[in-house]
Each structure stands twice: as structure tokens, then as C-alpha cells.
Amino acid sequence: MNQFVPRITAVGSYTPERRLTNADLERMVETDDEWIVQRTGIRERRISAPEEYTSHLCIEAVKDLVNRYGAVLDDVDLLIVSTSTPDFTFPSTASLVQAHFGIPQTLAFDLSAACAGFIYSLHTARSMLASGLHRKALVIGADALSKITDYTDRTTCILFGDGAGAVLLERDAEGAEASWLASTFGSDGTGGVHLYRTGIASSLNGVPVNAGGKLVQNGREVYKFAVQTVPKGVAELLKQAGLSSGSVDWFIPHSANLRIIESVCERTGIPLEKTLHTIEHFGNTSAATIPLALHQGIKQGLLKEGDKVLMYGFGGGFVHGGLLLKWKEPLSKR
Incomplete structure (x- = not known):
């Protein structure tokens, strides 16, 4: 089987508008800005709206990718969403993204590998493109951790926020050096x-x-x-x-x-x-x-x-x- 050379051709990202600062957390649990910064380096995090879920974060990140690079999604034939906070157990978050953009025919699935998920997904996608089985992949890493964070637990609630990032992978020109x-x-x-x-x-x-x-x-x-x-x-x-x-x-x-x-x-x-x-x-x-x-x-x-x-x-x-x-x-x- 021929080996094809995939490359990243577009990148996009999205974070919600709402900021949860260390000062906000001081009013919620027993903590303070100095303690948080010294132990974590975090000063603020973004929090999704009550009816804003992981699929929405993914969609906005992909829109950003399209707007920045003029990317075409109609011929995407592989769509992977890495997340630990899917909207549903099923349908997959990837299927919800596929439906939103009307991608006509693609293998779509979620991949669960927690904070290593984007790397796992990127490796999976580039391997499937290199094999020749697929031509164009959309890979998204997204989580709405605020939905599963216990805001009474001062040891964990200071850490987590919401966001999404997306990349498009395509076959490189014939004879191109591998990335x-x-x-x-x-x-x-x-x-x-x-x-x-x-x-x-x-x-x-x-x-x-x-x-x-x-x-x-x-x-x-x-x-x-x-x-x-x-x-x-x-x-x-x-x-x-x-x-x-x-x-x-x-x-x-x-x-x-x-x-x-x-x-x-x-x-x-x-x-x-x-x-x-x-x-x-x-x-x-x-x-x-x-x-x-x-x-x-x-x-x-x-x-x-x-x-x-x-x-x-x-x-x-x-x-x-x-x-x-x-x-x-x-x-x-x-």
C-alpha cells in the first residue's frame, strides 16, 4: 500500500466568553489568588454558558478554522473529537459536529484519552491518512470541564476550564518531506x-x-x-x-x-x-x-x-x- 504524507493545513480554536477569575473563586471556596498562582500558575479560566456544551465548543473552533483559512469541509472523510465531556454517551460529539456542518460522508467518532486525547487523536488521524484509507481529517480536542467540576472542592475547582481547538489534516504534495x-x-x-x-x-x-x-x-x-x-x-x-x-x-x-x-x-x-x-x-x-x-x-x-x-x-x-x-x-x- 502506498504511504501518503499528511500535514496540518488549518488550525482554529474557541474559548467561551465568561471568565472565572481567582477573585471569583475566593468568594466560592476557601482559597485566594496568591495560593492559586503559587501552586498552579492559573489566574483565570473560561466557563461555558449553561446551555453551551462540548459540541458547541467544537463547532465554534471549526468555524474559526474555516474563517481563518477558507478551509472546505465537504470532502472531510474522517472526523475525530477527543473529549471527556461529550454532550451524550451517544450520539457522539463528532456526529453532532458532522450534522452541524452537513459533511456528507465521513467516519465520525469520539476518542476518550483524557488530557492526552488530542495527541492520541492526531496520531490516529495522521496514521489513517498515511495508509491511504482516508484523504482529509478534522481533529478536535474539546472539553467543558466546568460541567463536571465540583465547585465545593477547593483542590480541583481552581484548575479547570472550557475550550476547544481544531486542526485539519490533508495529504501533502507528492514527494513532500514528512512532517x-x-x-x-x-x-x-x-x-x-x-x-x-x-x-x-x-x-x-x-x-x-x-x-x-x-x-x-x-x-x-x-x-x-x-x-x-x-x-x-x-x-x-x-x-x-x-x-x-x-x-x-x-x-x-x-x-x-x-x-x-x-x-x-x-x-x-x-x-x-x-x-x-x-x-x-x-x-x-x-x-x-x-x-x-x-x-x-x-x-x-x-x-x-x-x-x-x-x-x-x-x-x-x-x-x-x-x-x-x-x-x-x-x-x-x-
């Missing part, structure tokens, strides 16, 4: 009890779990997992590509917590100045953090043709995954 340099993925399901959203089961790995459909997190254990796992994954990506940490132009980790990002940078040797994140103004938006940061970097003119971009996601599962690519400028309006 994708390396990939690595992993999972440790024994860590699931430390970060989960309650469901229909009353226990997880034999451990009783809370009910109520809310997000539950053991922040200490998540921190340990991230700072131990991500640097090893980064080292593996660099080894595969035959590069050093100094060769990385931009590092886009999952924006979970600024202290995690700082620790990972210290352990990998990648300067914090080369890191793109959205933690200060958007908080942890789960599957949306990496595409949001990617789009911020593009809009600020930071990403340049040929830059080495390393993206790494990690989260509930525990799951993690990273991609290293040689950046190609998204296509101009056409």
Missing part, C-alpha cells in the same frame, strides 16, 4: 484511581469510588506521574529523531499546572522560554490545551516553517503520548 518525525505512547491503568470521572461503576481497580458524575483527582499522584513519565517520553522522541533537547524549537505540553511544566522542562533540558502553554488565562482544559496553545503560537507568529515542535499529553488513565514534528506553515486561504 512527522517521532511518536511515543503509553498507559498505566493502575493509576486510574488517582484521576477519574465517576460513572456507573462503584469501584475502580477494586477501590471504591465516588458517585455523582464529577471529576475526582489526587493532585499529588498526578504530579508524580507527569514529572516521572513525560521526561522519559520526551527522551524517547528525541532518540527516535536523532535530536537533542536543544534542537526543539517549541515544546507544547499539556497545560495541567505550571509547576508540572516547570519541572518537566528542568528534567528534559528544554527551556521554559521555548514552551507554549495556556495555563495562566485558560486553566486546564484537558484535551483542548495542546491545540489551544498551538493556535496561540501561530497567531503570535512564533511558529516558523521548519521548526521542531514537540507536543506531549498526559492525564487520566493514566495515559500519555507525544509527537515530534517538523512544522509546516498551514495553507493560506484558497
Whole structure:
């Protein structure tokens, strides 16, 4: 089977209008701005309206992609939405996006990999395009975490916000140099009890779990997992590509917590100045953090043709995954 070379041709993003600041949280739970900033780096997060759900965030991000790049969606034949907060168990959020834009014929499904979901989805889409089975993919990372956050729990409610990011993948010109340099993925399901959203089961790995459909997190254990796992994954990506940490132009980790990002940078040797994140103004938006940061970097003119971009996601599962690519400028309006 022929191998085709996929590339990112358009990027879009969306965050809701409402801001939830640290000052707002001071009036809701026992906390204060200094405590939040010192421990997380977060100053505000965006919160979706009462009747605004993940599908709406996705749709707005795709509209932004279309408006910015003049992208055509009629021939999209693969649509993946990575989310932990689907509007419904079924129909999928991807199907709701397909219906809104009237895409006539596409494989559409949701992918659940928590905060690593966008990386999992991007890897899945580029693999399916490279195989020749599909020609054009729309990949969205989106979460409305405010819908599942317990705002009486001061340890978690300070972290999470809502948002969405979308990218379009298409086959590159024949003979084009590959954008994708390396990939690595992993999972440790024994860590699931430390970060989960309650469901229909009353226990997880034999451990009783809370009910109520809310997000539950053991922040200490998540921190340990991230700072131990991500640097090893980064080292593996660099080894595969035959590069050093100094060769990385931009590092886009999952924006979970600024202290995690700082620790990972210290352990990998990648300067914090080369890191793109959205933690200060958007908080942890789960599957949306990496595409949001990617789009911020593009809009600020930071990403340049040929830059080495390393993206790494990690989260509930525990799951993690990273991609290293040689950046190609998204296509101009056409």
C-alpha cells in the first residue's frame, strides 16, 4: 500500500466568553489568588454558558478554522473529537459536529484519552491518512470541564476550564518531506484511581469510588506521574529523531499546572522560554490545551516553517503520548 504524507493545513480554536477569575473563586471556596498562582500558575479560566456544551465548543473552533483559512469541509472523510465531556454517551460529539456542518460522508467518532486525547487523536488521524484509507481529517480536542467540576472542592475547582481547538489534516504534495518525525505512547491503568470521572461503576481497580458524575483527582499522584513519565517520553522522541533537547524549537505540553511544566522542562533540558502553554488565562482544559496553545503560537507568529515542535499529553488513565514534528506553515486561504 502506498504511504501518503499528511500535514496540518488549518488550525482554529474557541474559548467561551465568561471568565472565572481567582477573585471569583475566593468568594466560592476557601482559597485566594496568591495560593492559586503559587501552586498552579492559573489566574483565570473560561466557563461555558449553561446551555453551551462540548459540541458547541467544537463547532465554534471549526468555524474559526474555516474563517481563518477558507478551509472546505465537504470532502472531510474522517472526523475525530477527543473529549471527556461529550454532550451524550451517544450520539457522539463528532456526529453532532458532522450534522452541524452537513459533511456528507465521513467516519465520525469520539476518542476518550483524557488530557492526552488530542495527541492520541492526531496520531490516529495522521496514521489513517498515511495508509491511504482516508484523504482529509478534522481533529478536535474539546472539553467543558466546568460541567463536571465540583465547585465545593477547593483542590480541583481552581484548575479547570472550557475550550476547544481544531486542526485539519490533508495529504501533502507528492514527494513532500514528512512532517512527522517521532511518536511515543503509553498507559498505566493502575493509576486510574488517582484521576477519574465517576460513572456507573462503584469501584475502580477494586477501590471504591465516588458517585455523582464529577471529576475526582489526587493532585499529588498526578504530579508524580507527569514529572516521572513525560521526561522519559520526551527522551524517547528525541532518540527516535536523532535530536537533542536543544534542537526543539517549541515544546507544547499539556497545560495541567505550571509547576508540572516547570519541572518537566528542568528534567528534559528544554527551556521554559521555548514552551507554549495556556495555563495562566485558560486553566486546564484537558484535551483542548495542546491545540489551544498551538493556535496561540501561530497567531503570535512564533511558529516558523521548519521548526521542531514537540507536543506531549498526559492525564487520566493514566495515559500519555507525544509527537515530534517538523512544522509546516498551514495553507493560506484558497
